[in-house]
Amino acid sequence: MRILFLSDNFPPETNAPANRLYDHAVRWVRAGHEVTVVTCAPNFPEGKVFPGYRNRWHAVEEWDGIRVVRVKSYITSNEGFLKRTLDYVSFMISGFIGGLFQKRPDVIVASSPQFFAAVGGWALAAVRRKPFIFELRDLWPASIVAVGAMEESRTIRLLEKLELFLYRRARRVVAVTHAFKQDLISRGIDGNKIEVVLNGVDLARYAPMTADASLQREHGLEGKFVVGYLGTHGMAHALDKVLEAAERLRDHDSIVFLFVGAGAAKAELESRARAQGLTNVRFVARQPKEAMPGYWSLCDLALIPLRDTPVFESVIPSKMFECMAMGIPVLMSLPDGEATGILRDAGAGVCVPPEDPQAMARAIEALKDDPAQCAALRESGLKAAQAYSRDRQAEKMLAALERAAGVKVTATTGHSPAASDRQ
Structure with missing residues (x-):
C-alpha cells in the first residue's frame, strides 16, 4: 500500500x-x-x-x-x-x-x-x-x-x-x-x-536505565531528587505554576526541578526563575530525539501539567507512556479525564489538581520522602507500558x-x- x-x-x-x-x-x-x-x-x-x-x-x-x-x-x-x-x-x-x-x-x-x-x-x-x-x-x-x-x-x-x-x-x-x-x-x-x-511508546528506545552520570555532573544533580519536565514549554502547560511549586520547595536542598525543551513560554520562565533567585531550577535547551532517554534517566519524578480548562480533560500527553516505559513515577496535574484515568488504572503515578502549586509541592515532598511508594509506582508503570x-x-x-x-x-x-x- x-x-x-x-x-x-x-x-x-x-x-x-x-x-x-x-x-x-x-x-x-x-x-x-x-x-x-x-x-x-x-x-x-x-x-x-x-x-x-x-x-x-x-x-x-x-x-x-x-x-x-x-x-x-x-x-x-x-x-x-x-x-x-x-x-x-x-x-x-x-x-x-x-x-x-x-x-x-x-x-x-x-x-x-x-x-x-x-x-x-x-x-x-x-x-x-x-x-x-x-x-x-x-x-x-x-x-x-x-x-x-x-x-x-x-x-x-x-x-x-x-x-x-x-x-x-x-x-x-x-x-x-x-x-x-x-x-x-x-x-x-x-x-x-x-x-x-x-x-x-517505542519500547526499544524507552526502557529503564541508570542515570547518566555525565549529565548529572553537568547540571549539578548528583544526590538530588530530580523533578523533570521534558517537552514543549508552551501556553498550555501551566509551567508558571510549576515554578511556583519550585519556589515553595526552594529550602529543600535535595529537590531540584529540571526543565528540558523549548517553546513560547520558556524565555519568560527563565527570566522569572532568575528574578526570584530559584537555585533549585535547571533549564536545558531542546535536545534531539536520541538524547531524550538520557535526560529522562536523570528524573526521579516526571511532571505532566496542563492548564485548568475542560478541553484538557480529553487530552492524553504522550510523555506519560515514555515515563511508564522507563519506570519513572508520574505526577500529573491536569483536569480529571482520560489521561488521569489511565494513570490511576496503571498505578504509575499520582494526580493533583491542575494549576495548584501548593498541592504539587506537597505531592513532590511526599514522594521524595517515600521511596517505597516511588518503587511501587515504578514497577506498575513498567508493567502497564507494554499495552501502549x-x-x-x-x-x-x-x-x-x-x-x-x-x-x-x-x-x-x-x-x-x-x-x-x-x-
Whole structure:
C-alpha cells in the first residue's frame, strides 16, 4: 500500500506529532508499504529552521525508508494568532502542491494540530480521487480558546465550521483519545467512521536505565531528587505554576526541578526563575530525539501539567507512556479525564489538581520522602507500558488505513530500529 501523509511536524523535531508519525511510518515501511511524508523544514517550537536545513521550495531525504519531502512555508515563532495562521496556511498550500507530484497513493492522511494541514490533505485527496483520513490529535480551534490565545468570536465559529466540514468529508477519522471520539459524535459526526489509536511508546528506545552520570555532573544533580519536565514549554502547560511549586520547595536542598525543551513560554520562565533567585531550577535547551532517554534517566519524578480548562480533560500527553516505559513515577496535574484515568488504572503515578502549586509541592515532598511508594509506582508503570507499545498502535492505525483504502494488508509492522541503526 502507498501511504501519503501530510504533517507540518516530523523529525528531527521532537514533539509528540513528529514522534508519533515517525514511529508509525517506520513500522509501516518495515511491513512492506511505501510511505511518503510531505512536511516543511524542521523549526518547531522555536520557529527557527534547524541547523543543516534550509527553508527550500523542494527537498527530499530518507528516514529509515520513509520518503520525506520538505516544502517551503512561512516560518515564525509563536508570536500571535495571525502569524501562526499564516504559517499554517502557507504549509497547507505548499503541502498540497507538493503532494500533487508524488506517486499515486492508495490513501492520503493529514494530521492535526493545526487542521489547515488537514485542509490541504482533503483537497489533495479530492483532486487525486483517493480516500482522505484525518488523524485528529487536538480539538482545534477549541484548544486555542482554552489557552487564551483567542476569545470566542466569529472567527472561531468559522473555524469550527471548517473543522466539522473536514470530519464529515474524511473517509476515516483516527482520534488519539476516546474523549475526542465522543466529542465528535456529540457534534453529529458518524461514530462508525471514527477509530481511536492512542499514543504510545517505542519500547526499544524507552526502557529503564541508570542515570547518566555525565549529565548529572553537568547540571549539578548528583544526590538530588530530580523533578523533570521534558517537552514543549508552551501556553498550555501551566509551567508558571510549576515554578511556583519550585519556589515553595526552594529550602529543600535535595529537590531540584529540571526543565528540558523549548517553546513560547520558556524565555519568560527563565527570566522569572532568575528574578526570584530559584537555585533549585535547571533549564536545558531542546535536545534531539536520541538524547531524550538520557535526560529522562536523570528524573526521579516526571511532571505532566496542563492548564485548568475542560478541553484538557480529553487530552492524553504522550510523555506519560515514555515515563511508564522507563519506570519513572508520574505526577500529573491536569483536569480529571482520560489521561488521569489511565494513570490511576496503571498505578504509575499520582494526580493533583491542575494549576495548584501548593498541592504539587506537597505531592513532590511526599514522594521524595517515600521511596517505597516511588518503587511501587515504578514497577506498575513498567508493567502497564507494554499495552501502549508503538508496534501495537502502528498496527491499529495501519488497519484503519486499510479499511479506508479497501486494500488488504497481510504483513505486520514488526519492530522498529533504534536510532543508532539509522542509515
